Amino acid sequence: MSATAWAWLVLLFPLLGSIAIAVGYRAIPARVAGIVGTAAIGLAFACGIAALISLLGDEPEARHHASSLWDYASVAGLDIKLGIYLDPLSAFMVLVVTGVSTLIHLYSFGYMRSDEGYHRFFSYLNFFVFSMLLLVLAGNFVLLIVGWAFVGFASYALISFWYRRTTATRAGMKAFVINVVGDIGLVLAAILIFRELGTFDFGPVFEQAPEVFSTNEWTITAICLLLLLGAFAKSAQLPLHTWLPDAMEGPTPVSSLIHAATMVTAGVYLIARTHVLFGLAPTAADIAAFTGLATLLVAATIALVMTDLKRAIAYSTMSQIGYMVVGVSIGAYSAGMFHLMTHAFFKALLFMAAGSIIAAMANEQNIDRMSGFGRAMRFTSITILCGGLALAAFPFTSGFFSKDEILAYATARGGMYLIFTVLGYLGALLTAIYTFRLIFRILPGRPCPEAQELIDSGHLAHGPPRNPASGEEEDTGVGFPGAEHHIAERSASMRIAMAVLAFGALFVGLVQIPGVDAVVGDFLDPVFEGSALSHVHPSVGAEWLGLAIGAAISLAGIGIAYYLYVARPETPAALQRRFSGLHTFLYNKWYFDEAIDLLVVRPALAIGRFANRTFERLVVDGLISGTEDVVGAGGRLVRVVQSGFVRSYALLLIVGFAGLALYFLLSSS
Amino acid sequence: MEAVLFFAAALGALSGAVGVVALRNPFYGVLALIVHLFSLAVLFLLLSAAFVAAAQVVVYAGAVMVLYVFVVAYVGGDTESAWEPIPGQRFLAPLVGAALFVELSIAVLGSSLLALGTEGPDVEPGFGDPAGIGKLLLEDFLLPFEASSILLLLAAVGAVVLAGRKGEEESAS
Amino acid sequence: MNIEWYIVLSSLLFAVGAMGILVRRSPVVILLCLELMLNAGNLALVAFSRMVGNQEGQVFAIVVMVVAACEVVIGLGLIVAIFRRKLPLDVDQLRELRG
Numbered sequence: 015m016s017a018t019a020w021a022w023l024v025l026l027f028p029l030l031g032s033i034a035i036a037v038g039y040r041a042i043p044a045r046v047a048g049i050v051g052t053a054a055i056g057l058a059f060a061c062g063i064a065a066l067i068s069l070l071g072d073e074p075e076a077r078h079h080a081s082s083l084w085d086y087a088s089v090a091g092l093d094i095k096l097g098i099y100l101d102p103l104s105a106f107m108v109l110v111v112t113g114v115s116t117l118i119h120l121y122s123f124g125y126m127r128s129d130e131g132y133h134r135f136f137s138y139l140n141f142f143v144f145s146m147l148l149l150v151l152a153g154n155f156v157l158l159i160v161g162w163a164f165v166g167f168a169s170y171a172l173i174s175f176w177y178r179r180t181t182a183t184r185a186g187m188k189a190f191v192i193n194v195v196g197d198i199g200l201v202l203a204a205i206l207i208f209r210e211l212g213t214f215d216f217g218p219v220f221e222q223a224p225e226v227f228s229t230n231e232w233t234i235t236a237i238c239l240l241l242l243l244g245a246f247a248k249s250a251q252l253p254l255h256t257w258l259p260d261a262m263e264g265p266t267p268v269s270s271l272i273h274a275a276t277m278v279t280a281g282v283y284l285i286a287r288t289h290v291l292f293g294l295a296p297t298a299a300d301i302a303a304f305t306g307l308a309t310l311l312v313a314a315t316i317a318l319v320m321t322d323l324k325r326a327i328a329y330s331t332m333s334q335i336g337y338m339v340v341g342v343s344i345g346a347y348s349a350g351m352f353h354l355m356t357h358a359f360f361k362a363l364l365f366m367a368a369g370s371i372i373a374a375m376a377n378e379q380n381i382d383r384m385s386g387f388g389r390a391m392r393f394t395s396i397t398i399l400c401g402g403l404a405l406a407a408f409p410f411t412s413g414f415f416s417k418d419e420i421l422a423y424a425t426a427r428g429g430m431y432l433i434f435t436v437l438g439y440l441g442a443l444l445t446a447i448y449t450f451r452l453i454f455r456i457l458p459g460r461p462c463p464e465a466q467e468l469i470d471s472g473h474l475a476h477g478p479p480r481n482p483a484s485g486e487e488e489d490t491g492v493g494f495p496g497a498e499h500h501i502a503e504r505s506a507s508m509r510i511a512m513a514v515l516a517f518g519a520l521f522v523g524l525v526q527i528p529g530v531d532a533v534v535g536d537f538l539d540p541v542f543e544g545s546a547l548s549h550v551h552p553s554v555g556a557e558w559l560g561l562a563i564g565a566a567i568s569l570a571g572i573g574i575a576y577y578l579y580v581a582r583p584e585t586p587a588a589l590q591r592r593f594s595g596l597h598t599f600l601y602n603k604w605y606f607d608e609a610i611d612l613l614v615v616r617p618a619l620a621i622g623r624f625a626n627r628t629f630e631r632l633v634v635d636g637l638i639s640g641t642e643d644v645v646g647a648g649g650r651l652v653r654v655v656q657s658g659f660v661r662s663y664a665l666l667l668i669v670g671f672a673g674l675a676l677y678f679l680l681s682s683s
Numbered sequence: 684m685e686a687v688l689f690f691a692a693a694l695g696a697l698s699g700a701v702g703v704v705a706l707r708n709p710f711y712g713v714l715a716l717i718v719h720l721f722s723l724a725v726l727f728l729l730l731s732a733a734f735v736a737a738a739q740v741v742v743y744a745g746a747v748m749v750l751y752v753f754v755v756a757y758v759g760g761d762t763e764s765a766w767e768p769i770p771g772q773r774f775l776a777p778l779v780g781a782a783l784f785v786e787l788s789i790a791v792l793g794s795s796l797l798a799l800g801t802e803g804p805d806v807e808p809g810f811g812d813p814a815g816i817g818k819l820l821l822e823d824f825l826l827p828f829e830a831s832s833i834l835l836l837l838a839a840v841g842a843v844v845l846a847g848r849k850g851e852e853e854s855a856s
Numbered sequence: 857m858n859i860e861w862y863i864v865l866s867s868l869l870f871a872v873g874a875m876g877i878l879v880r881r882s883p884v885v886i887l888l889c890l891e892l893m894l895n896a897g898n899l900a901l902v903a904f905s906r907m908v909g910n911q912e913g914q915v916f917a918i919v920v921m922v923v924a925a926c927e928v929v930i931g932l933g934l935i936v937a938i939f940r941r942k943l944p945l946d947v948d949q950l951r952e953l954r955g
Contacts, residue, residue, distance in 0.1 A: 658951025660886075662769050664877050668779050675786045683793070689857045693865050700869050700892050704876035709884045716888050723895055730862065730906040735898075735914050742921055747891075747928050754932045755884055758939045763881040768948050772878060780875030787867035792860060796907075799860045804909040811914060819915045827915075831922040838926035845933035 017072075018081035020065035021100045024108055025147050027058040032140035039133035051136035052119035055143055059112035066105050074540045077102055080153050080217055087156070091212075099153035099216050103541045106351060106534075107150035107283055114275045114358045115143045117511040121366050122267040124505030125373070128496030129265075135175065139271070142168035146276050150283055154214040155204040158284075162200060162244070165277050166193040172272060173264040178493030181483045185260035192257045196247020200284075203240035206233065207291075220290040220544075227294050238291055238298030241284060242305075249281030249335050251309045256607050258332055262324040263483065265495070266369030269324060274331050274365055275358035282338040282354055286347055286542075293545045299343045306339030307437055312604055314444035318451065319600045322379050322482075323368050326452055330405065331361055333441065337420055340434055345547025346423035348538040352526055353420060355534070356412035360404035360519035366502070366512050367398035371456060372482075373499035375464050376475045379482040381452060386461025390468040393509060394502050395457050400516040402453045404523075406446035406572060409565040412523030417442060419526065422560035426552035435560075439567050446571020447578075454579035474499055528557035689729060695722030709760040713751045720744040732811040862903035869896035881946050883938070887931045894924045 031054025035047050042050070069077050082097030098104075119139060126135050145168050149161030167190075174186030208214055210233060211222050227234040245251075250258035250273075261273050272278070285292060285302060292299040313333035320326035334357050341350025371387055371394060372379055388395045404413040421442075424434035461468075464475035479490050488494050502508040525533040552560070578585050590597045599605070655666070699719025703712045720743050727736035767773050791799065809815060820828045869892060876889030898917045905913025939945060 656954050657769070658954030659769050660947040660950075661772060661878055661881075664874075665772060665775060665779065668783060668874050668878070669775075672779060672782045672786060675783075675790065679786060679790055679793075686857055689861065693861075696865070696869060697872075700872045700876075703885070703888050703892055704872060704879065709882055709888075712885050712888050716891060719892065720895065723899060726862065726865075726899060727902055729857070730902050732902045732905065732914050732917070735902055735917050738918055738921060739898075742925060743895075747925055750928065750932060751884070751888070754936060758884065758935060758945060760884075761882070761945070763946065776875050776878035779878065780871045783874055784868055784871035787870065788864050791863045791867065798907050799863065800858055801907075802857065803859060803906045806906075806909060811911065815911050816915055816918065819911055820918075823912070824915050824919075827919050831919050834926050835922065838929045842929045842933045845930070845937050 015064070015068070016079070016081075017065050017068035018079050018098060018100050020061045020068060021081070021098050021104075021108070021151055022083070023061040024058045024065065024112065025098070025144065025151060027054045027061065028140045028144035028147065030054060032137050032144060035133055035137040035140065039137070042133065044127070044132045047133045047136050048119075048123040051140050052116065052123060054140055055112055055116045055119050058143070058147070059109070059116050062105070062108040062112050065100060066109060069100065069102065069105055075543075077540060078217075080215070082153065092208075092214075094154060094156045094214055096157065097153035097215065098151040098157075100151065101541055102537050103283075103286060103351070104150050106355070106538060108147060110355050110358050111143065111146050111150065111276050114362050114515075115139075115271060117514055118267050118271040118275075118362060118366075120507045121270070121369075121511040122265075124507040125267055125369055125500050126265060126496070127500055127505075128498030130490075130492040130494075130496060131175065135172075135265070138168060138171050138175070139267070142172065142272060142277075146280070149280055153216055155207060155216075155219075156214050159197070159200055159204060162248070162280065163197060165248075165280060166190060166197065169193070169261070169272055169277055172268040173261045175264055175268065176494050178491075179263070179481055179488065181481060182263040185257070185263040189257040189261050192254050193247050196244040196254060199240040199243025199247070203237045203244070206237045206240070210237075216287070220288075223290050223294060224544075229294055230297055231294075234291060235295040235298050238288075238295040239301070241288055241291070242298060242302050245281030245284045245302075245339075246305065247281075248284075249278050249339065250332050251281070251305055251336065251339060252312060253606065253610070255309065255313075255332055256603075256610060259325045259328050259603070262322070262328050266324070266365055266372065269328070270362045270365035270369070273328060274361035278331060278335055279338065279354050279358070282335065282342055282350060285339065285342045286351060289342070289347060289542060289545055292343070293547065303340050303343035303434065306336040306343060307434060308336075309333065310336030310340065310441045311437060311444070314441050314448065315600050316603050317448040318444065319597055321382055323372065323381050323384070323452065323456075324365070324379055326381070326448065327361070327364050327368060330364075330445065330448065331357075333445065334361065334405075337417060337438070337441070340438070341420040341423070344424055344427060344431055344434065345545065345550060346420050347542045347545070348535040349416070349419040349423055351538055352534045353413075353416035356404065356416040356519070356522060359515050359522055360401045360411075360413055363397055363401040363512060363515035363519050364405065366508070366515065367394050367401060370394040370502040370508065370512075371398075373501045374468060374474060375462075376477040376499060377480060377482055377495065378464075378477075381455045384456045384462055384465075385459040386457075386465045388457035390461055390465035391501065391503055393512075397502070397512045397516045398453060398457070400519050402449045404519040406449045407442055407564055407568045408572070409561075409568065410523070411520055412518065414561070414564060414568070415523035415526050415528075418560045418564035419528070419557065421564070422528075422552040422557045423550065425560060426550050426556060427547075439563065442564060443567050443571045446568050447575050450572050450575030451579055454575055458580060474501065474504075528561070529554035685729065688725065692722045692725040692729070695719070696726065707763070709755050710752075713748065713755055716751075717744055717748050720748070730811075731806055734811055734813045734816050859903050859907045863900055866896045866900040866903065869893075869899065881948055883931075883935050883945055883947055886947065887928065887935075890931075891924065891928070894920060 031051050035042065035050055039047065069079075078099070078101035080097055080099050082095035084096055086094045086096045088094070119136070122135065122139065126132055129135065142165065145161050145164030147161075149158060149165055152158040152161050170186045170190040170193075173189055174183040176182045204214065207219060211219055211226055213219060213222075223234070243254075247254040258273060258278070262269055264272075292302070310333050313329045313336065317326050317329035317333065320329060334353070338350045338353050338357070341347070341353060370391065371384065374387070374391060374394075375384060378384075400411075404411040407414040407417045417438075421435050421438045424431045424438065467473055467475050478487050479495065480487055490496055500508065502512055525531060526535060578589075602608070696719050699715045699717075699722060702715030703719065706712045706715060720739060724736040724739045724744070727733075727739060873889045873892030873896060876892065877886055880886055880889065898920055901913045901917045901920070903913075905911060905917075935945065938950070943950065
């Protein structure tokens, strides 16, 4: 079978899985639904592998295929086909998405077991994977937008999965609204591209763009900025990032899949895919890079003080995506994509482990109340340590190679881009500190009551079900989390998934050791051949220097975290007291939510109120009641004649007749 | 001779009309109308409309006026109050009447119908005879003839209905 | 006499009748004035018939008489009905049909 045929199958299986589970949710028992869902993605992964093998059979320069099924819209100069585009970049994304998704489905098999919405969960999750695959495989901008919108919907559906929780539904709406803002940018960019180039298909667009646009022309810059709007909304970069921490209201597998490994990387994929356009608008590319850098630092500082475990990991995601955005914006395309892959592994793993710990804590998410799980939950502790080491770029873990490759590239470009290197290493330091802050809080130390209970009796802690964000009590029916909690130690499916990811988090970096092998780089580089930036290669020596610096920073960060949280545990409190203003500022997430509320939400509400009270009342009602009043007044005026007196009627009659006669007499004479 | 008759009859008609309008007691008004009708009959005769004159006397002065007499006798003739509830009516009415008369006269006298200035063409002796009118009614004007018979039927039915309320009304009050 | 005289007399009678309607309050008298107007019309018709020289105007006058008779019947019937209900026989007081 041809490569594109395998690609179509990749799209088919998750869609079928989603529909099958949705249609048969009453008939299928829960376990079967879970198996069907996981198998669907597993099959998609297998087809992805087959597509990859088929693709590798081609010459490196010829590894791009487009294939379309039928016409999607063929009217008035538009010719949009339901077409996919398979090249190393999309194949790479397909494998990352399906691979991590399969493991997360496996994890959810155990984790969501006692939830009443089990079937719905798997259906939505399969639909999400389908949408994400549609997004990465799309061969033209229209289908990309379709996939983009589907992904946004799936995210909304999954964030507000526990729909009877008000906090969850509100978070879902917030995510959706901010996504829509990004969608506007994407759609406008697509329209502009069509206007300038006359086509939506990727192949022709990227071939014609360098001929039609000259560098830094305002149209291409506008297109790229609008694309960035979409990318930043989806990837939670400043200033459209406020939805991501709130999205932690969704179940942990959702956070793991969507908000760590796949959906939030869609923006990175978009920038990489349209790198030709960004190459023609270096200003836009630089704006993207600086925004990524800003996000990187801001998110890292917030993660330093976050007390909610899942939100802290969410900010970490935001920060790491900042690295990826920087990577693909400054020209380190394969490095950025490599970091995407390694991040998928260790971030998904971190969320899974966090889910396990939160389950042990009876849905409590505040790390101040967690401690001593190193003894209580061995497996979870080991996996969280693996993920943490990778995140902190501990030497020879996957994160180590991927993150430092981006920074080495920045150094190689030189000039202004050295800022990225310096601040990137600062971010790496902060990353190491906050990662191990979490680990040193949760793992060592005297066990907290829940952990103690686990050690002593093997019972899982059980409190009344509570909303972790607001603390209010809730019940456990449909629309709420299930009554039972599942930890990795008790669930085989969870353990398998986490083990595979842990292995990947530690060792997957070995495919891209500078000077030794460059599996990812060699595979992806042909896609970016045309770009001038891709020819900038740091020398092997420079890369190893960068790696050395990175290693030193990582170890320093871990050391600082050890000092603050294990050796001298009273220091954080003292620091908080001394720098209370700064602490409040960071704890309140740099007041972004408040700023958006002030700048966007309140004016919108004010406009609405004005429209309702003034415009609606005066103009619309005025017009209608005014007409009514005029008619009524006219009627009242005329009514005067209807006096009821026959004689006055007769008088009017005769007067009228006399008048008419007079008129005729005058006109005839 | 003809002129004398004309003016006499005209005077009678006019005085009858004025009497109807001016006399307070409706009974006297009815009597004035009868005088008016008879004068008109004379005028019809002067215009060689014998049958119409006869019908006027027999039908109008005979039947219709008798009906009026009965009703006025039943209803009674109360004089009306002097106060006028409609503002300006007493003032406008004669004005309007006068205006009407003037206009109509001007219309007639100033028209280009030259034949108005004559006595009319010479007519054969049988002009206005019942035979001629009957012929017209049954030949050229059959439809109005039949329609007026239906109208008479309607009037009769209406009169019966209006008069036949007696039973309901007396038991209600 | 020229036909003009008859026509002018007819319009005078018509105007008198019209004025009577406007001035009098008793329904019976109003009906009487209505009769005046109808008869004035009849006079005009017959005069024109004489002027033209055929009898069609006279036929018209007869039909008018029929109509007048019917109308009088209904009108008087109404007056009798009003009287029976002990309502005042005054058109100014019978004014419920107003806006």
